[in-house]
Amino acid sequence: MKLIDNINHKLGDELVKSIGRGSKLSIAAASFSIFAYEELKKELQEIDELRFIFTSPTFLKEKTPKEKREFYIPQLNRERSLYGTEFEVRLRNELSQKAIARECAEWIRQRVRFKTNTTHDQMGGFVHLRQEEEVAYAPVNGFTTVDLGKEKGNQMFSLINRIAAPLSAQYLEVFNELWEDEERMQEVTDQVVEHISNVYRENAPEYIYFITLYNIFNEFL
Incomplete structure (x- = not known):
């Protein structure tokens, strides 16, 4: 057993080394982010399949929110700060989110299935990888760039086994x-x-909204 602190040894780097052609991933986590997909895109394009379970009720049809203004997939009814929203939902120097979203959506159609916990029973998060060797990483809160160790979040420390x-x-x-x-x-x-x-649809109101924000605040980015 080895500890990953997401400072000197990052989960994202570990997954880059471990994921290979034909890998099968099983992830239970609170949230999924297209930015995390972007970080591991090269490796994730080679996997055989990904099964993802949202650990709390998320995207249930009767509860799906009407407003879709963020580029990540949150767990519903949780405070945004719990899974690093403020660290991921941002306009970067280039407006590349549209392309990332398109690539991610196509990848999901080909290789990914999502399910959600429909109960209020608590469920821990983890990543399981089947390749030449079988390995698990736990605990894992979300599938975000913060959880991969690629961006700084608001946790004092993070220790993953x-x-x-x-x-x-x-x-x-x-x-x-x-x-x-x-x-x-x-x-x-x-x-x-x-x-x-919704991120990459032509003239989607959500995309126009973020374009407007970028034009106003780009000098501060």
């Missing part, structure tokens, strides 16, 4: 049981793709 086989198999076993539990899990892949697609 790298768990090798055979102990890592227990994480996959738990994940598989939850994934097949129709009473507590619901598929939300279409909702995720729809949300991301």
Whole structure:
């Protein structure tokens, strides 16, 4: 077992080294961000599949928010600061979010399925990777650039365990049981793709909104 502190040893760098062609990823986390996809895009394009479980109710059809002004996928009904929203939702020096969102949406259509916990039972987050070796990383709060160690968040420290086989198999076993539990899990892949697609749709009000902000504040970025 090895500790990842996201300072000297970052989860994102660990995943870059570990993910390869044909990898199978199983992730349970509070949130998913297209910026995290961007950080690992080269590696994620090579995987066989990703199964993602939102650890709290997210994107349930009856609860899907009408306003879609952010470029990440949040866990509903949680304070934004819990998963680093202020560190990720920003206009960078180049307005590349539209291209990132388009690429991410297409990647999801080809390789990813999302489900959400429909209950209020607490669920811990982790990443399980099946490649030549089987490994798990826990605990993991979200799939964001902050959680990957690529941006600074508001946590005083972050310690993630790298768990090798055979102990890592227990994480996959738990994940598989939850994934097949129709009473507590619901598929939300279409909702995720729809949300991301709003970023790159031509003349989408959300995109115009951010273009306006960029034109006003670009000298401060």
